[in-house]
Amino acid sequence: MIFVTGGAGFIGSNFVLDWLAQSGEGIVNVDKLTYAGNLDNLVSLQGDARHHFVRGDICDGDAMLALLEQYRPRALVHFAAESHVDRSIHSPSAFITTNVSGTFALLEAxxxxxxxxxxxxxxxxxxxxxxxxxxxxxxxxxxxxFTEMTAYAPNSPYSASKASSDHLVRAYFHTYGLPTITTNCSNNYGPYQFPEKLIPLVMANALAGKPLPIYGDGGQVRDWLYVSDHCAAVRRALEAGRPGEVYNVGGWNEMKNIDVVRTLCAILDELRPAPGRSYASQVRFVADRPGHDRRYAVDAGKIERELGWKPVETFDTGIRKTVQWYLDHQDWVANVQSGAYLSWVEQNYAKREAS
Structure with a gap:
């Protein structure tokens, strides 16, 4: 059995589903079920005796230790985190609590x-x-x-909190010998992603006839990684990664944000056309967020050389699968767009001046 934190979130739930689809080994899935944790992601596992869900907070070290002693897993895979840069700008304290204090409590347990x-x-x-x-x-x-030897230089409260957690994990290996492995991934996309991130936000707004907000000039570059490829990399790191090592996980798919949005609009024009117009007509450039990093790019050569992993999906194949999934699961999208989500969208986007 393995122990997974954050297994009701976007990447965590995909990992749980992929793991149980490919392995007979059980999972203890611990998630606090904050706004982004969603048991609807795991509805297909109802009645599956291999999946043990526990609602819990990683900041509660005593509770985490009790669960570890109860289930006696052979490994712990730690996804649980606050992960949205915009939210970290508005409310940084939650990121310090979960990502730093929570990781510390989990390491101690x-x-x-x-x-x-x-x-x-x-x-x-x-x-x-x-x-x-x-x-x-x-x-x-x-x-x-970026390679695994690139110096850390976080520029947002989110990235600073994750950098802090990375340093704690490294310290627990070097000081205590705890056999840790860290993976640093690029931008994930795919099924079950909460619609605060670029791709699901654009999808939801496009279909609702709302503006598609693009920060600044849309020229920010990201490396895009299909979530199932990321899950496969984590499984491989668990299976064969060397304790104390760091592995960068990327999709080899650098794209500007505006080009991602135009690609989404083109696929929607094909699969769910809007009468008399293209979805691209809904694009609106808005004031950029503070400290917005211009470009991320990941060199995933180490994990390919040492562990034999490389992504299966190109951006073209992965984004088409993603769009089709959201079109086929509009009930899921409607369920996660709660009042709290709508309030967040109003707070973060509606008051920005158009560029």
Whole structure:
């Protein structure tokens, strides 16, 4: 059995679903069920005895240790995090609490549990920490992509909180010997992503006939990684990654935000055409967010060389799968667009001046 935190969120739920589709090994899935945690993501697992869901807070170290002692997992995969840069600008304290204090509490619980293990069980235990490429800061137009040796230079409260958690994970390996592995991924997209992020937000607004807000000139560059490819990389890191190592996980798909949006609009024009117009006519450029990093790009060569992982999906194949999934699951989208979500959209977008 493995122990997963944040397994009702976007990436975590995809990992849980993929894991159970490919393995007979069970999962203890711990999630606090904040706004982005959604049990509807896991509805297909109802009645599956391999899936043990526990509503819990990673900041409660005693509760985490009790769960580890109860279920005695062979590994812990840590997805739980506050992850939206815009929210971190408005409310940074929640990011420090979850991403820093929560990771610390989880490391302490894992260390206490690991110290009760003996022999092969202790040797084979792993703590896999899921992080982000944003800890490395921003790249210039012609800079080489981030590698695992790139110096940390976080520019938002979110990325600073994840950088802090990465440093804690590293310290627990070097100080205590806890067998940790860290993965730093690029921008994920795919099914079950909460519609505060670019791709699902654009999808939801386009179909509702609302403006498609694009920060600044839309020229920000990101490396896009289909979520199932990311899940496969995490499984591989758990299986064969070396304790104490960091692996960057990227899709080799650098694109400007405006080009991502234009691609989405073109696919929607094909699959769900709006009478008499293109969805691209709804694009609106709005004031940029403070400290917006201009470019992220990930060199995923190390994980390919050492662990044999590389992404299966191109952006063209992955984005088409993503659009089709959202079109086929409009009930899911409607259910997550609660009053709290609509209030957030009003707070973050409606008051921005048009560029």
């Amino acid at each position: 894992a260390r206490a549990y690991w110290n009760t293990l003996t022999g092969r069980e202790k040797d084979e235990f792993r703590f896999v920490h899921i992080s982000t490429d944003e800890v490395y800061g921003s790249l210039g137009e012609n800079d080489a992509p």
